[in-house]
Amino acid sequence: MRKATVTMKNHRIAQLVGAIVLAFSFVACARVPIGVVGRDNLALNKPAFSSSIENDEHTAAQANDGDPETCWRADDEPEDGPEWWQVDLEKPCDLAGCQIRWPYAGKRYRYKVEGSTDRQHWILLSDQTNTTATAPVHDLKFQQARQVRYVTITVTGFDEGCWASISEVKIFGREPATGELE
Numbered sequence: 203m204r205k206a207t208v209t210m211k212n213h214r215i216a217q218l219v220g221a222i223v224l225a226f227s228f229v230a231c232a233r234v235p236i237g238v239v240g241r242d243n244l245a246l247n248k249p250a251f252s253s254s255i256e257n258d259e260h261t262a263a264q265a266n267d268g269d270p271e272t273c274w275r276a277d278d279e280p281e282d283g284p285e286w287w288q289v290d291l292e293k294p295c296d297l298a299g300c301q302i303r304w305p306y307a308g309k310r311y312r313y314k315v316e317g318s319t320d321r322q323h324w325i326l327l328s329d330q331t332n333t334t335a336t337a338p339v340h341d342l343k344f345q346q347a348r349q350v351r352y353v354t355i356t357v358t359g360f361d362e363g364c365w366a367s368i369s370e371v372k373i374f375g376r377e378p379a380t381g382e383l384e
């Protein structure tokens with residue numbers, strides 16, 4: 203009889219532990235975003251262009267070479283318009299957002315991000331022309347960025363003491379399909 207009672211207690215304890223494990227599993231799963239933003243950086247080492255470069259040590263390609271220590275830097279010559287940096291993702295992608303790393307912390311960079319399928323018609327992906335952010339890393343979400351192949355970041359203004367320059371741009375797609383870029 204005593205043995206039967208002990209066995210019953212063990213069974214109830216096992217049930218209780220199982221219920222707790224199951225509850226934690228649900229909580230853990232609920233916190234994991236599923237298939238919304240791809241992890242791959244679609245811009246990494248893709249063809250890059252810019253309105254100008256300061257010198258060969260700061261080319262457009264250095265803003266998407268995966269190295270936060272290298273950067274694209276525009277020249278300081280008067281231009282017809284604002285300086286810009288552009289990447290060709292080499293195929294149309296549905297984009298979720300991007301991350302831009304600016305060279306200097308504590309400085310305001312004002313800019314806009316635009317996307318295009320054909321390099322002719324552009325849509326505004328993110329308007330930061332009035333931003334007051336001074337953090338070096340900006341994470342931006344795109345609402346309607348479908349079939350975008352080209353992404354351009356146009357620098358429209360910056361604080362004194364810095365200039366049009368970007369350390370690194372990462373671009374993220376929607377859905378796990380981002381891994382199909384090979």
Ligand SMILES: [Ca+2]
Nearest residue numbers: 264269272369
């Ligand atoms: Ca870089």
